[in-house]
Structure formats: structure tokens, C-alpha cells
Amino acid sequence: MIDELIRYLGNWRNRETVLELLVVHARLALLPLLIGLLAALPLGWAAQRYRPLRAMLLGSANVLYTVPSLALFVILPGILGTQILDEINVVVALALYTAALLIRPVVEALDAVPGHVLAAATAMGYRPLRRFLTVELPLAVPVLAAGVRVASVSNISLVSVGALIGVGGLGQLFTQGFQASYNAPIIVGVALTLLLALVMDALLSLAKALLTPWQPRRARPTGPAQPTGPAESAEPAQPRPTGGEA
Amino acid sequence: MIFGEVFGWLTTAANWTGDGGLLQRIVEHLRYTLIAVLGAALVAIPVGLAVGHTGRGGTVIVGLANAMRALPTLGVITLLSLQLGVLRIGPVLFGLGLLAVPPILAGAYAGVQAVERDVVDAAAGVGMTSWQRLWRVEVPIATPLLLGGLRGAVLQVVATTTVAAFVGLGGLGRPLIDGQRVTDYPRVAGAALVVAALAVLLDLLLAGLQRLVVPGGLRLATRTVQRAG
Amino acid sequence: MNKALIAKLTAAVTLVALAGCSGGNPLQSSTTGENSGEIVVGSADFNENVLLAEIYAAALHGAGAKVTKKLSVGTREVIVKGLQDKSLAVVPEYTGNLLAYLDKSATQTQPDEVYNALKSKVPTGLAVLDKAQAEDSDVLVVTEQTATQNDLATIDDLSRKCGGFVLGAAGEWKQRWEAKIKQLYGCTFKSIQTTDAGGPVTVEALKSGQVQVANLFTTASAIDANKFRKLEDTKRMYPAQNVVPLIRSDALNDAQKKALNDVSKALNTDLLTQLVARVEVDKENAADVAADFLRDAGIPS
Numbered sequence: 001m002i003d004e005l006i007r008y009l010g011n012w013r014n015r016e017t018v019l020e021l022l023v024v025h026a027r028l029a030l031l032p033l034l035i036g037l038l039a040a041l042p043l044g045w046a047a048q049r050y051r052p053l054r055a056m057l058l059g060s061a062n063v064l065y066t067v068p069s070l071a072l073f074v075i076l077p078g079i080l081g082t083q084i085l086d087e088i089n090v091v092v093a094l095a096l097y098t099a100a101l102l103i104r105p106v107v108e109a110l111d112a113v114p115g116h117v118l119a120a121a122t123a124m125g126y127r128p129l130r131r132f133l134t135v136e137l138p139l140a141v142p143v144l145a146a147g148v149r150v151a152s153v154s155n156i157s158l159v160s161v162g163a164l165i166g167v168g169g170l171g172q173l174f175t176q177g178f179q180a181s182y183n184a185p186i187i188v189g190v191a192l193t194l195l196l197a198l199v200m201d202a203l204l205s206l207a208k209a210l211l212t213p214w215q216p217r218r219a220r221p222t223g224p225a226q227p228t229g230p231a232e233s234a235e236p237a238q239p240r241p242t243g244g245e246a
Numbered sequence: 247m248i249f250g251e252v253f254g255w256l257t258t259a260a261n262w263t264g265d266g267g268l269l270q271r272i273v274e275h276l277r278y279t280l281i282a283v284l285g286a287a288l289v290a291i292p293v294g295l296a297v298g299h300t301g302r303g304g305t306v307i308v309g310l311a312n313a314m315r316a317l318p319t320l321g322v323i324t325l326l327s328l329q330l331g332v333l334r335i336g337p338v339l340f341g342l343g344l345l346a347v348p349p350i351l352a353g354a355y356a357g358v359q360a361v362e363r364d365v366v367d368a369a370a371g372v373g374m375t376s377w378q379r380l381w382r383v384e385v386p387i388a389t390p391l392l393l394g395g396l397r398g399a400v401l402q403v404v405a406t407t408t409v410a411a412f413v414g415l416g417g418l419g420r421p422l423i424d425g426q427r428v429t430d431y432p433r434v435a436g437a438a439l440v441v442a443a444l445a446v447l448l449d450l451l452l453a454g455l456q457r458l459v460v461p462g463g464l465r466l467a468t469r470t471v472q473r474a475g
Numbered sequence: 476m477n478k479a480l481i482a483k484l485t486a487a488v489t490l491v492a493l494a495g496c497s498g499g500n501p502l503q504s505s506t507t508g509e510n511s512g513e514i515v516v517g518s519a520d521f522n523e524n525v526l527l528a529e530i531y532a533a534a535l536h537g538a539g540a541k542v543t544k545k546l547s548v549g550t551r552e553v554i555v556k557g558l559q560d561k562s563l564a565v566v567p568e569y570t571g572n573l574l575a576y577l578d579k580s581a582t583q584t585q586p587d588e589v590y591n592a593l594k595s596k597v598p599t600g601l602a603v604l605d606k607a608q609a610e611d612s613d614v615l616v617v618t619e620q621t622a623t624q625n626d627l628a629t630i631d632d633l634s635r636k637c638g639g640f641v642l643g644a645a646g647e648w649k650q651r652w653e654a655k656i657k658q659l660y661g662c663t664f665k666s667i668q669t670t671d672a673g674g675p676v677t678v679e680a681l682k683s684g685q686v687q688v689a690n691l692f693t694t695a696s697a698i699d700a701n702k703f704r705k706l707e708d709t710k711r712m713y714p715a716q717n718v719v720p721l722i723r724s725d726a727l728n729d730a731q732k733k734a735l736n737d738v739s740k741a742l743n744t745d746l747l748t749q750l751v752a753r754v755e756v757d758k759e760n761a762a763d764v765a766a767d768f769l770r771d772a773g774i775p776s
Contacts, residue, residue: 004758013760066401066445068408068419071438074426078248084429085517085548085562153315160318164412165426166517166548171320176547178324178413180522181675182758186328190321197316265666332679414669414676424646424669429552 001183008184018173018185022192024087025169028162029155029196032091036098037148043099044106045132054107061100069093069158073165090162090169097158098151105147109140142215145208152200156193170196248431255432256439266420268440274416275444278407282339283399286346291392294354298388299380308355311348319345319406327413338410345406346399353395357388393456397449404445408437418444513541514726517554517563520547521672522761523611523694523751527567529765530738531720535565535727537775538734550647550672551576558601564726565735570606571714572613573721575651584711586610590719602724604732606717607739609747611694613652613713615642615706621687622704629707630660633688637662643686645672652712659710664688673697694748696755718742734774741772 008014047054072093077084080092113136121131163171173189176182209215255261262268297307319341326337361384369383385392411419418441425433514535518528525546532542545563548554551572557563570589574581577596583589590606597603617627625636633640642648642664649667656662668686670677678697681689688706691698698705720735727735750768753759769776 008758011760011763013762062449063442063446066405066442066449067438068405068422068441070408070419070422070426071434071441074434075431075438078431083560083562084553084556085545150315153312156316157318160320161409163320163547164423166520166545166553171318172547174318174321174324175412175520176525178328179520179547179671179674180755180758181328183325183328184758186321186325190318190325193318193321194313194316198313201312201316266669328675332675333683333685411669414671414680420669427550427552427645428647428650429556 001187004182004184005187008182009188014185018188018192021168021170021172021189022196025156025159025171025193026196028087028090028159028167028169029094029152030200032094032098033148033152033155035091035095036100036151037102037144039095039099040102040106041137044103045110047103048107048110057103058107061103064096064100069097069161070164072096073162073167085166087167089165090159090167094155094158098155101151101154102144102147105143106140109143110136112143113139138211141208141211145204145211149201149204152204153197156197156200160189160193248435251432252435252439255436261436268418268421268437271416271418271420271437272440272444275404275407275418275441278335278338278342278410278415278417279400279403279448282342282403282407283346283350283396285339286343286399287350287396289343290347290350291354294351294392295358295380295385295388298355298358299376299384304355304359307351311351314344315348317344320409320412323409323413333414335415338407338413338415341409342403342407346403349398349402350392350395353392353398354388357391357395358384360391361387389460390456393452393459397452397456400448400452401445404441404448408441513543514564514731515543515545515562517545517548517557517566519551519554519566519672520549521674521692522755523692523747524567526750526754526761526764527718529761530768531565531567531735533762533765533769533776534734534738534774535731537769538731540727540731550645552647555598555601558721558723559598561723563723565720565722568603568719568721569611569716570603570719571716572651573603573719575714581714584714586715586717589715590717593719597721600724602722604720604722605736605739606719607742609718609742609744610716611692611718611744611747612708612716613690614693614698614708616681616689616691616698616703617687617706618681619702619704627704627706629709630656630662630712631709633706634660634662637664639665640687641665641685642667642688642690643670643677643680644668644690645670645677648690655712659712694744694751696748696752700756718747737772737774738769741768741774 009018043057047057073089076082076089076092077086080089082088117135117139118131121135126135159167159169160171160174162169163175170189170193173185177185177189260267264270293307297303322344323337323341326340327334330337358380365383365387366379369379374382407417408419408422410417411423418437421433421437422441425431425437516528516532516535518524528544528546532544536542545557548557548563551568554563554566555576558566570586570593571584574583574589574593574596577598578592581589581592581596583592586606590603593603615630615633617625617633621627625632627633627636637660644667646669649669653667668680670680670686670689673691673695677686677689677691678701680686681703682701689703691703693705697703718739720739722732722735746768750764753764754761766776
């Protein structure tokens with residue numbers, strides 16, 4: 001198998017194809033991440049404020065997540081009127097998944113902001129929007145970052161499924177390798193997908209650290225946090241990484 | 247109008263019965279899902295409990311689980327199929343199992359970790375052995391998070407099992423992929439709806455199980471956050 | 476406040492830059508076949524079609540076109556839709572199956588008849604160029620063992636046994652041929668198992684005995700490699716399948732059309748089978764094989 005790999009990667013056309021697919025894959029995974037996050041913020045904010053909206057939005061988000069990605073990729077052209085092989089179908093579908101994934105962390109992060117902090121901000125004369133952007137949002141970053149990291153990995157994995165509808169990305173290495181009964185492209189595809197996910201995760205961790213300078217920098221497993229010192233009491237309670245509906 | 251077509255497809259009896267009908271596909275789909283999740287649980291729960299209980303190896307295990315989340319299931323399944331034999335169910339079950347391990351592992355680990363130190367100390371103080379502490383104290387308290395992890399795993403696996411059809415196996419992916427190939431959108435949408443319905447049903451079932459199994463006092467205290475593990 | 480704001484902005488800009496850094500406007504669809512004379516060559520998801528698409532792409536490149544490839548997009552249904560909504564401009568097709576797809580009641584079977592009928596049935600906006608002599612047809616095959624045990628040489632022979640046999644074929648086979656095979660040969664299979672388009676799943680299903688009959692393609696290397704027996708289609712259920720470029724009429728200029736016609740002139744069945752074997756068996760890169768073919772045929776790439 002190793003010589004198969006060496007032979008595969010030794011061919012410049014293969015290398016070029018792999019690189020192209022990697023770039024497309026990254027683009028198809030990251031753009032929806034951004035769009036989904038931007039969509040989840042106002043949606044989550046609305047859901048947190050208005051009780052009936054909360055149940056409705058969280059409920060539909062859960063259901064959306066159960067729809068298989070392939071089906072969504074295929075149905076969207078009919079709904080959006082896009083071209084059948086357009087990448088935009090994948091982007092929109094993944095943005096929907098990302099938004100669905102991130103609404104709950106936004107709601108819970110906003111829930112977790114201590115009441116006295118909000119009161120203090122209001123007392124200082126902050127209008128709601130400014131309060132949201134400069135007080136609630138920064139405090140929500142740790143929780144959001146965890147959600148965004150999960151969404152990032154999920155998107156990177158889902159883009160591969162797009163290969164089944166002919167959209168670019170490392171998934172093509174899987175489908176074409178399988179058709180040709182050729183291991184090498186598949187191995188390269190799996191390795192690069194893993195690499196991409198790791199790099200994205202590292203970048204997101206870095207972004208989170210930059211955005212929350214009041215938090216300790218030590219890396220720790222994503223289990224519940226150890227209790228922090230009194231100086232950092234402004235930090236909201238660390239969420240549990242998994243859970244069901246309570 | 248597409249809703250009408252989908253509704254029409256779903257209500258045609260011929261699509262449900264017989265060879266290759268929806269009922270057969272649902273059974274296959276459930277079979278793949280359950281075996282994969284159970285297999286994953288058999289590995290992930292003991293490991294998660296052990297790591298959480300002893301407090302050792304946490305970083306490594308959690309790091310490994312996170313890396314596993316990044317594995318593309320389609321890639322794993324196609325590679326294993328080529329290696330172990332196409333049309334064998336092993337590769338698919340293994341690939342789906344890999345998908346299910348991280349949420350279950352995280353649930354077990356987080357569940358045990360969440361037990362307050364005071365409670366564990368009290369148990370030790372009363373004279374419980376390590377084993378007893380684990381089974382009589384930590385596991386019952388960990389149950390909500392553990393079941394939460396299981397629910398997350400089931401959800402992910404049910405949606406991803408559709409991929410099995412790409413390597414020639416059955417399941418609800420079959421009408422999904424076959425329909426997509428001939429642009430039979432009512433079939434695709436119908437199959438997708440059935441998958442979603444199945445996922446919701448399984449989730450409700452597990453939620454019910456959670457109510458039964460979790461001790462009453464804990465139910466009040468539990469506040470879980472992230473659904474997808 | 477300022478430090479935090481700067482950090483936030485930096486992170487946001489970084490993410491946006493990453494998303495967009497892979498060249499060009501990320502929101503612009505990359506399937507614009509109509510922009511700046513760019514030609515999008517597509518292919519179905521089986522090895523030979525991918526190879527043919529590579530050949531067409533290289534030939535068009537040699538004729539001065541800017542070419543993008545969208546390979547393995549799926550079946551004919553998807554491809555025709557793609558041509559019609561301008562996601563694709565050129566695809567390699569097969570006269571007989573394309574005709575059957577466009578006109579279910581077509582009865583022509585001989586190469587020239589099929590081609591002429593096809594020309595008249597192509598939807599507006601699309602066109603077919605010259606056909607090649609090379610043919611790649613669907614073919615029903617059985618294992619050597621099944622053939623000798625049941626004395627099978629033609630599909631007629633098979634029709635005696637259909638009721639006890641399972642057929643392995645791609646998902647679309649059923650709606651294309653199930654009625655026809657019943658009508659022509661009186662054959663109704665015990666059941667039809669969806670495998671794939673002449674790929675590893677179909678081959679494995681036949682080898683392992685999960686199916687007793689399989690639908691492959693005549694140029695597939697798997698047939699010789701596994702000593703499968705082809706069943707002769709005496710009543711010509713599968714019509715002539717000459718390789719032919721299906722294009723969007725307005726997508727190619729004359730020089731580009733000539734390039735593809737030159738390709739068709741140079742392509743015969745034996746050559747095609749050899750080229751496919753290089754991709755399927757030797758695992759060579761299809762674009763490399765395409766380049767060799769064009770070089771040998773004297774067509775610029």
C-alpha cells in the first residue's frame with residue numbers, strides 16, 4: 001500500500017488535483033461556518049428573549065439536524081432555484097446546519113450572563129444593542145467557541161458527502177478512489193480531512209484565546225472546568241460538552 | 247407542489263412493502279444503527295468511566311475522541327470496503343461505530359467528572375471501595391450525561407447511515423441515493439423525511455428511557471447544555 | 476475595550492480572509508460555464524466516462540479553450556439537467572442509451588440509424604457532434620461457472636433461468652430496461668439488487684454469488700480479469716452505443732467542435748478498451764492516459 005501511495009503522490013497531476021480539492025473543501029466548510037454563526041446570533045438572541053420563540057427555534061433546529069445532508073444538498077436546487085451542480089447548495093445546507101447547531105449555545109450563553117452584570121451595563125447607560133455587542137457577546141465567546149469548534153469539524157466531514165452530488169472537495173477522492181478500486185486517493189483524502197480539521201480547530205482555539213483575554217491560557221480537555229480563582233469570577237459557568245434535553 | 251409529490255410518494259403502499267420497500271429499508275437502517283451504537287458503547291462507556299473515575303489519561307482520551315470526530319465516515323467506509331471486501335457489512339458498522347464513540351465517550355467521561363468531589367469523598371469516608379464508589383455513586387450520578395451522549399450518538403449515526411448505500415448496502419440511504427441519481431426528488435425527500443422521523447422517534451425513546459433510569463433527585467439538578475456530543 | 480475590540484476584529488478578518496483566500500469571490504458560483512468562454516466538461520460516475528471527459532477536456536484545451544472539469548457528477552438525468560441549466564457544456568455520451576432516454580419508444584438498433592434518430596431527438600439548445608466508431612455497451616454477464624452449469628451463451632438462454640436469478644445493476648437500470656427485457660426476451664428476474672454503475676460493488680456481488688447476473692460495460696477490464704462470460708444480446712435490446720459528445724449548442728466554436736470530431740475519428744473500440752484498462756487496472760491517472768491518446772492521434776492538447 002505504501003508504494004501505491006508513493007506512486008499516486010509521485011504523479012504531478014494527482015498532486016495538483018488533491019491540492020485543488022483541498023482548497024475547495026476548506027472553502028466549502030468555512031464559509032458556511034461564518035454564515036451560520038452570523039445567522040445564529042440574532043436568532044439566538046431572539047429565542048433567548050421571547051419564550052415561545054425559544055421553544056420553536058430550538059425544536060426546529062433539532063429536527064433540522066436529523067435531516068441527512070445528502071437529501072438537503074439534493075432538494076435545495078429545487079427550492080432555491082440554483083443550478084443542480086452549484087456549490088452554493090452545499091454552502092447553504094451547511095450554513096443551515098451550523099446555525100441549527102449554534103442557536104442553543106447562543107441561547108444558553110446569553111442565559112448564563114449574570115443578572116447583575118446586565119443591570120450594571122444598563123445602569124451605565126448602554127443601549128440594548130451596545131450591551132449585546134460589548135457585554136453579552138464577549139461573555140458568550142467561550143460557549144460559542146466550543147459550539148463553533150464542533151460545527152467546524154462537522155462541516156468538514158459533511159463536505160465529503162457533497163461528492164455524491166458531484167460537488168468538489170476531498171470527498172471526490174473517496175468516490176473516485178472507490179470506483180477505481182484504488183486505495184491511495186482515499187488514504188490521502190482521509191489524512192487531509194483530518195489535517196484540515198486539526199488546523200481549523202487550532203485556529204479556532206487561538207481565536208477564542210484572543211477574544212477572551214481574561215481567561216487562563218492553559219490548554220485543558222473539554223471536560224467541565226476546574227474551579228477558577230476569584231479574580232476570574234466574571235467567567236460564566238463552563239458548560240458540559242455533551243448532554244441531552246433536560 | 248413538491249410537497250404534494252412527496253406526500254404522494256410516501257402514501258403509495260407499493261413504496262413501503264415488498265423487496266426494497268421502505269419497511270425493509272427502515273429495518274436495515276435500524277439494524278446498522280443499533281449494532282454500530284451498541285458496539286461503540288461497549289468500548290466507549292468503560293473507557294470513559296475508567297478515565298473519569300481514575301482521573302488519569304483524560305487529556306489523551308479526549309484528544310483522541312476529538313480527532314475521531316474529524317474522520318470522514320465516507321472515507322473510512324470506502325477504504326475499509328476496498329480492503330476487507332466490498333458488500334461486507336463490517337466496514338460500514340466499523341465506520342459508523344467510529345462516529346458514535348466520541349459522543350458516548352465524552353458523555354461517560356463528563357458524567358463521572360461532574361460528580362462533586364465532596365460526594366466522592368463522602369463515599370470514600372463511609373468506607374466504599376473504589377469499585378463501589380464507581381458503581382454505587384458515580385455511575386448513577388453520571389447517568390444523565392451518559393444517556394445524553396448516547397442520544398447524541400444515535401442522532402448522528404441515524405443520519406450518517408444513509409452513506410451505507412453508497413457501497414452497495416441497504417438502509418434508507420438506498421432510496422435516497424437511487425432517487426438522487428435519477429433526480430426523483432419525491433423519492434429523495436420522502437426518504438429524508440423518514441430518516442428524520444426515525445431519528446426523532448429514537449430520540450424520544452431514549453428521552454423516555456432517561457426519565458425512567460435517572461434518579462428523581464438528579465433530574466431536578468441536571469442542566470445539560472450541548473446536545474450534539 | 477479597545478484591545479478586546481481589536482482582537483475581535485482581527486479574528487473576524489482572519490476568518491473571512493481564510494474563507495475567501497482560495498481565489499476569487501467565494502460567493503460566486505464556480506459552475507459558471509457561461510463566463511468568459513470557459514467550457515465545463517462533465518462526466519458520469521464510471522471510469523470510462525471520466526477518461527473520455529479527460530480526453531475531451533484536453534482536446535478542447537488544445538483548441539484554445541479555457542476548460543474546467545466536473546467529473547463523476549452522477550447519472551444521465553443529472554447530466555442532462557446540468558447541460559440544460561448551464562452547469563455543464565460538454566459530456567461524453569452513448570448514442571443508444573441517450574436515444575432511449577430521450578425517446579422511450581425508439582426501436583433503432585444499428586449504429587447509423589441510432590445516430591440519425593438521436594440527432595432529431597436532442598432537446599433544443601443541445602446537440603450531438605460526430606459519433607466515434609468506438610462503442611461501449613451495457614452487457615449482461617455471468618460467472619464462468621454459472622455459464623457452464625446452465626449452458627448460457629445468449630440472453631435467450633438466460634431467459635429460461637431469469638426467474639431464479641438475481642440481477643445486480645445500477646439503480647437506474649430498473650426503470651430503463653426492466654420492461655424491455657420482459658418484452659423482448661420474456662425475462663423477469665427474481666429480484667434486482669442495486670449495486671453500482673459497473674464498479675467494484677457490482678463485480679463483487681457477482682463474484683460472491685449475491686447476484687447471479689450483472690450489468691457491466693463491454694470495455695470494462697473486470698470482465699476479462701474475472702473471466703466473466705458476456706451474454707450475447709441477440710435481439711438487440713441494448714442498441715448500438717457509439718461514443719458521442721453531447722454539447723450545449725452555443726458553448727463551442729467551430730475550432731473546438733472540430734477538435735472533438737477529430738477525437739471521435741481517432742477512437743475505436745479496441746483502443747478505448749486498452750485505455751480504460753490502463754486506468755482501471757494499472758491505476759494510471761486518467762488525464763495522463765488522455766494526454767497519451769491525443770499525442771498518438773496527433774491532436775493538439
